Amino acid sequence: MKTTFSISELAREFAVTPRAIRFYEQEGMLSPSRQGQTRIFSTRDRVRLGLIVQGKRVGFSLAEIREMLDLYDIGDGQVTQLKVSRKKFADRIVALERQRIDIDESLAGLRQSIAWMDQKIKQAEETEAREKSMNVVGFGVMPRTGT
Amino acid sequence: MKTTFSISELAREFAVTPRAIRFYEQEGMLSPSRQGQTRIFSTRDRVRLGLIVQGKRVGFSLAEIREMLDLYDIGDGQVTQLKVSRKKFADRIVALERQRIDIDESLAGLRQSIAWMDQKIKQAEETEAREKSMNVVGFGVMPRTGT
DNA sequence: TATGACGCTGACGTAAGGGGAAACGTAAAG
DNA sequence: CTTTACGTTTCCCCTTACGTCAGCGTCATA
Incomplete structure (x- = not known):
């Protein structure tokens, strides 16, 4: 089972462009590690990208999605x-x-x-x-x- | 019956901001005359602004609306x-x-x-x-x- | 070796104005 | 006459969610 992904792998999987993924990173919603220059995405990044794409599909702005992601990170008992x-x-x-x-x-x-x-x-x-x-x-x- | 209008009159009537009206002029969709610096809108401008607003309401882009306005200006037999x-x-x-x-x-x-x-x-x-x-x-x- | 597929970092462009600054004119009120 | 208050002007940066180069590096393959 894969645990790391390249940018184009994720781009294909979620039907977004690599450009968009880089943009999400720039906006602090993804934080892939690096191998030299190249981005290495973890399963966590993958899950988050999934949430981003879903959020976009139902019409949330990136700002709103980011808020929810941040909230999820804090996770104070979830409720x-x-x-x-x-x-x-x-x-x-x-x-x-x-x-x-x-x-x-x-x-x-x-x-x-x-x-x-x-x-x-x-x-x-x-x-x-x-x-x-x-x-x-x-x-x-x-x-x-x-x- | 009025034949000239100030920017804020039209803004009120069509529920748009003066800023938007200036923008439409800048885009060549309105051509008010000037009294010094101040814009003076004719009934023609008023009609066109009405068409712009209507077009926007049904979701046309300004580019599309402009095309149609231009077409209307040419008016080659209308059909x-x-x-x-x-x-x-x-x-x-x-x-x-x-x-x-x-x-x-x-x-x-x-x-x-x-x-x-x-x-x-x-x-x-x-x-x-x-x-x-x-x-x-x-x-x-x-x-x-x-x- | 050359070519192509990927990857990277800026930097600029988009649509349709919003918002604010700074300056001008005009009119009423003190 | 001066202050105050609007109304209007131009100018310029900000916004969203990326697209689109430009210019470069890195790898595998023909």
Whole structure:
């Protein structure tokens, strides 16, 4: 069973670039030893990289991930760390649910604009022969008048 | 009816910062005239800013928005422009739908992690209570278990 | 020996502004 | 007339999470 890893091994395993791994080290989230210049990663580094990648996948910033990793290192009986992480995760869920709503709203807006455009295109192509002056605005949205 | 606007008027109306508006100008998307140093925005600027903000809301990059604005300026009979924009919008819809799926997957992962943590916390707190009942330390302070 | 695969260290670039400094003009208030 | 308070300007560094060179060393292989 392997206990040390090269940068490209880990890069392949976790589907990140060596550049990203070096960046994580520079940010203090990994601390590989060195053989001359070359980085030698331990299983601990590997686990941490796994956590980093997972954290990124669910949308945490590196700063947040680093906090959690640090907390995990302190490990004061684990409960405090677990509770802090739990809260972060819960917060993230709320943020993502909000994002989902935003996306749905954007989708609705886009679909409406497309419908509007389709109509305009149809009109334009019908009228093309006779008339040429059309007043096309763009997003199908008028500038807001208040607020 | 107003035909000119100050930077902060537009900022208020469209809920963006003056800084952002200056940035859009710097990027060539707005071209207010000047009275001395001070920017004077026309209704055209106002419409364009509205389009920028709308475009941003549905997730277009400034580069994409600028392209569409430029197209609109050229306005070669409009139909071409409409079709190009339509395609951009359709592409954006696809991208957003993909994003939605990603978010749903992240949410699932987060919820699972939370469930796992809750279980761990429960376990840990049960253990803690058991230790406390057997070993009264006083003042609610637990001995340190390690670094 | 030459070539290619890996590795390294800087340094600069990205998107979309945020934040703050320092300076200017204008208007009201003392 | 001066102070105070805004509103605005330009200028420049900061941010995130790396990508992308440039320029170099080290190794194994053809």
